[in-house]
Amino acid sequence: MMLENQLIKKTFYETFMTPGEKDPVHLLGEAFLEGYKDGTADISAIRFAQGEVYFHKKDYEAAIFKWENTHNDLEPWAKKNIADCYYELGQLSTAEEIYKSIEAESAVLQAEVLLQLFSLYIDQGNMEKADQIIKQAVAFHPDYGDVTEMARSFFEKHRDWKSAIELAANEAIRTESQRWFDMLIDYAERGYTKLFEPSYFLKCLAVLYELDQGRFEQLAEALWTHYQNDQAYFSWLQEFNELFFHLGANRKQSWKRLSELYQDTYFELISGAYLLRDVENFIPNLLTNWIKIANHSYVLFASAAVLAWSEKFPNSLNNEIVREAEDLIFQAKNEFDGLEYSLELFNSIIRWAESQKADRGYRYRWLMQELMDLQTYRVFVAGASGNGKSAFVNSLLGENILTAPTSSIIVFRGGEETEIRKVSDDELITLNFHEFQEAIDRRLNKQMNSSIMEFSLPAPILQENRLALIDTPGFNHRSRLEEAVENYLHLADSVLFVLDVNDPFTENEQEILMYIRECAPHLPVHFLVNKMDEIYDEHEAAAILEETRSRVQAYFPNAKVLAYSSYLRSRKQQxxxxxxxxxxxxxxxEADRVEKMLIFTRQFIHHLLSKWTEMEEKLADSIRWNEEMVAKLSGAINQLADLKNEKVRTITRTFDKVLAEVKEDLTEKIPEILRGCSEMIQEDSDFRSIHLELNDEMNRRIDAHVHERVLPKLYRLLQDWIDTANDELNDCQAFLHEMGEGFNKLFGEERLQLLCDFRVLDDWQRDADRMTSSVELEKVNIFLRRTPYQILLKGAGKLFGVFQQNNLMLYNRYKQFVENEDYIDVTESIIKQLLLQFELFEKTLERDISIFFRKSFAALNQTVDEMKTEIYKKEKDLEKMKTNPEMYHDPLTLFAVKLRQYEWMVVSANRGFSSVTKPS
Incomplete structure (x- = not known):
């Protein structure tokens, strides 16, 4: 390895140096000359050493020359050094080519070449090749130098978290080094591990579990947390729990964070956000692991969850796990904040119900608020019909409130002022006293009313004792009893049963009381013997009371029995x-209230389940109703179109009559006026210009007739026409108003307004004024036309008019012509000119009448479009309900599982029987 270190650092030349020698160039030169002359020395080694010296002195050309002539075992290293020279010279392409051409058996040399290429690619800015080569170097020789650290730095610098995680995971498994596991934990905590499928980390987790369980929990928590909002979340839960199960973890080890994670995850999975098919495959493994590791803070939740799940899904959990949960739940330290958890569960169901538009849940919300009030004691006042219960409540409150048999549950509470509210599933409204009486009157409401009446009033007995009375209808029939008891009995802290002193504790009353005890075994029951004033003998009254007390206590040993008269007010009785x-x-x-809250929560779940069929039926009914309404509205549109066409015909026809009457008048009067102009012709007239005078006079007389007679008459006729049209259109508006009211009654709201645009009448009035006041008739060529006879007359006048003796002949001819002419063409021309604008106006009537009805058409068509959109949406909703009923049922099933878990925790707190264990 020493030689390889020298070759890496390029200090091989030092092997030729003697102690104290400071000039390697001179020394190596002499050695080369001597070896060259000798012929036996390895001059390639000397050349290699010389190249190193020249490299350090930056004489790269000399170094390259020496290394190119190295032909011994050092040749691969020489080749690598030549590439290093070109690298230093900045000739990166040449250097890259040489590096890639090196073939060597030395793993060290191969690693060095890869690292040099890595640096070269970085200098070139070719990060893709740099990435490939550093991964190659790690895969080839991960223990060489700082190759893995270089790779990690490179990946992190370029935010290549996928490669960084792969490196950390592989090295953690290979080296079992805490350092690499810590890096992996850091990456997971920063959320980068979501780039991988959960299965990728299973081997790392298995190795880490054997090495360090504390770090195992850290890594598992980090992965868990960041997969939570990822699409691979369920895959993570399934695969991790299978791994964790086989690792054999137990609660002797410290698993605080995992215990909490298991609890949070389980609650999330049964929160109503998921369907059963999504979670049921891995929840059993999750519960199994949870109960195996749950510490003292979580073992109660874990064991209750196991028991609740196994009840709902038998055989889904191993029997040993269920038995372990049964043992643990009664040994666990119970620090269960029942009120908080129960209210949170109820609110989550409310939120879900609102999202499904299933139920607003006002009645159940009110019940929950009541139960959260630990300062008020509630007494359920019951009794058979005719026992004077209403009179007792009135005397107690000091007001005559209950005046007739009631059909409702009424809660009387103390308040500074009188306030009455009606609480139903869908609304919470304030009532006045008259409305309250109507709402509770059994004669008006034959069926049991599911609403609650909340009656606050300043009653001293309620205020001083922080008391609320739950007044119920008198019971004669089991069905009425069951509805009141099942829905509201658990709101009470005790029962006060009213007996009639004349026939106390009858078999019917005993049956009622047994049913009450069956529903709420631990609810205290007390008795009030009413109508004591009807027993006149004190000894007899005392005997009846004592006998009643004896009979009652045979069934209810702890019951108090109180004598009472609703009509005798004494200080003693008060x-x-x-x-x-x-x-x-x-x-x-608090424990009692938690039990009751859970009972009402279960009722609410059952209520919502029953809503499914009701919602489906309502949707189907709504679709049918909307379709019927669309058909009716479409019929109304057609009816309106017929009405419009009818009014177009009627109004146009009456307008035609106006014009026809004017035409008839003009046809008769114009020829008369024109013939009357013959009086202008005299024997002494100038027949050379008489035709011009006649033409002017005829036009003047026609113009005068039109303005003085025709236009005023036409104006009156138009006013009559407008009045008639107004009546017609008002009839239309009345008809449409009636139609709109009919539809709005069907809609149950003021949805449709069928309005007409009466501005058209104003427009017609303006047009009538304009057309009859601003008429300027053009001058008509009446006597200047080029008819043969007129040409002869005018010619004769000019020719013979100069001779006096010819006047008589011209006079007779002109007179005869004017008086006998039919003037048909002239009359038609004048009528056409005068009535042209009226005829144009007539053509606009259909458009104007369409404008009159336009708003009504628009309102009807818009309503049809809205209802069709509503039908389409509801059909989609109905189809969704029918094809995916689990979308509604599964969340409620999971809510019921969570509810059952809390019920088991209440059982644990009581360490024994509880009413919540009663099967539902």
Whole structure:
């Protein structure tokens, strides 16, 4: 190795030096001359040494000459040194070519050549080749010098994290060095390991587990954390858990971070974000590993999770693991914050339900808020119908609130002011007293109302005792009893059952009470014997009370029995009832409330499951209803089109009548006016110009007739026409308003407004004013036309008008012509000129009437388009529901698993029987 170090550093020449010799050039020159003359010495070795000396003195040409003539075993090294010279001279291409041509058996020389090429490519800026050559060097001789460190620095400098991770992983496995594992952990913590499939790191993890379990946990946590939001997450969970299972880890080792990771991951997987098919294959392995390593802080959660999962998915977990969980759960230290975890679970279900638009859950939210209030004690007031329960509640509150048999659950609580709220699944609204009475009246609501009425009022007994009364409908039928008990019994901290002193503790009442005890075995039950005022003999009353107490305590040994009269108010009774409630309220335990919250959470899950079918049916019904509405709206559009066409015909026809009447008048009057102009012709008229005078007078008289007679009449006719059109269009608006109201009743909202544009009437009025006030008739050639007779008359007038004796003849001829002419062409010309703008106006009527209906058409068409879009969306939703029911059911199943886990933890806390263990 010493020789190879000399060859690498180019100090082979020192082997020729004697102690104290300082001039290697002179010494090697003499040795070369002597060897050359002798012929026996290895002058190639001397040449090689001379080349080294010249290289150090930067005489690269001399060095190259010497090394080119080296032909012994040093020739490969000489070739490498020649390439080094060209490298120093900056002739990189030549150097590269020589490096690549070197063939040598020495692994050291091969490694040196690769490293030189690596440096050369970096200087060339050819990072791709540099990357390839350094990887080649690492693969060829990873233990040579600093080759792996050079590679790591190069990869990190160029942010080639894939290559850097491959190097660290390979070296960690090969060398089992903590340094390389630490690098891998660092890369994982920075998130670079997501570039690889999880299976790539399994061998590293297996090796590290045997070397250092602390670092194993670090690497596993870093990989786990950064795969969490990656598409390879499930692959990681499956493959890591299979590996970890076979590594044989146990809780004797310290696995704090992994314990926490297992818990967080399990909760995430059953959070409702995933389907069962996504998680059910690897959750059993995950739970198995979790319970094997869970430390004291997590063993309760782990064992409860195993038991809950095995209940829901029998045979998915090994029996030994389940038995181990059963042992551990009752040995575990229970530091379970039940209120926080239970509320978080409920809120996660609410968020999921909102995302699915399944249920707003206002009623269950209200129930949860009530249970979180540990300061208020709630009494479930029950009793058979006719026992005076309502009278008792009224007397207790000091107000006549319950005036008729109720159909609702009413919660009375103390408050500074009276406030009434109705809490249902879909809404939370405030009511006035009249609305409250209507809402709870059984006569108006035959079925049990699923809403809760919250009635806050300043009642001293409620405020002083921090008390809330849960008033229920009177029970005669098992169905009504079951609905009230199952839905709201667990809201209560105790039951106060009202008996009738005239027939206390009947078989029917016993049946009701047994059912209550069956549903809530540990819920305290107490009794109030009501209507004591109806027993007039005190001894008889005392005997009945004692007998009732005896019979009651045979079933309920710890029950209190209180005598009461709703109509007799005495200080003694007031004191006793206060003491009674005060004795009940010794504070509420958090554990009791956690149990109740879990019960209502399970109810909510069942409620949401039942919503699936309801949602499917509602979607189908909604689609059918929307399709029917689209058909009706399309019919309305066609009806509106028919109405529009009808109004176009009607209004146009009436306008035609106006014009026809004017034409008829003009056709009759114009010829009369023109014939009347014959009076202008006298025997002494100047017949040379009479035709001009007649033409002017005829035009003047026509113009006067048009402006004084025709246009005023036309204006009146148009006003009548506009009034008629207005009536017609108002009838249309009334019809459309009625149509819109009909549709809005079907919609249940003011969705459709069918408005008409009455501005067209204003436009018509302006046009009528304009057309009848600004008419300027052009002068008509009435007597100047070139008809044969007129030409003869005008010619005769000019020829004979100069002779007085011819006037009589011309007079008679002109008179006869004017009075006998039909003037048809003239009349038609004047009518055409006068009515042209009215005829043009008539052509715009259809457009104007279309404008009148335009908003209504637009509203109807827009509504149809909206409903078609709604139908399309709902059809997609329905198809999704039918083809992928697991999208809805699976999250609820996983919520139920988590709920069952918490129920097991409550059982552990109680170290015994709990109502939550009752099968659902």
């Amino acid at each position: 004191h006793e009832i206060h003491e009674f409630f005060r004795s009940l309220n010794h504070g509420v335990t």
